[in-house]
Amino acid sequence: MPWWSWILIWVALVALSLLFYVLLGIRLFRQFMATMQDLGAAGEKLGHLNPVGLDGEQQADPGRPRPGSAVFASPAAMRHDYEASKSSRREERRLRRVQRRKDRGQPLALGDLDFT
Numbered sequence: 001m002p003w004w005s006w007i008l009i010w011v012a013l014v015a016l017s018l019l020f021y022v023l024l025g026i027r028l029f030r031q032f033m034a035t036m037q038d039l040g041a042a043g044e045k046l047g048h049l050n051p052v053g054l055d056g057e058q059q060a061d062p063g064r065p066r067p068g069s070a071v072f073a074s075p076a077a078m079r080h081d082y083e084a085s086k087s088s089r090r091e092e093r094r095l096r097r098v099q100r101r102k103d104r105g106q107p108l109a110l111g112d113l114d115f116t
Contacts, residue, residue: 070078098112 065073094112098108101108101112
């Protein structure tokens, strides 16, 4: 084998390896761009959803505080809110119980009568 055949073999091997790496890079770039396009489409789709209360414009219940606001509120205000909601739930249960007993024709308990 003459000496220049080794040079041709090595040039061919280097050229083929460079071609392989170029094709591998192109394939990787195309996959990356397809992934980014899918992420963009998902972002567009999720961008149309409006989480309740995060933009400050429209909440489900305007009288209700925003989630996470209790962290910065004073303990006295939180205790007052807790007691007020507890008593309102208790009163709603009492009214439902009175109505249910009236509907069934059952006698009312003395504690269920509203004397205030």
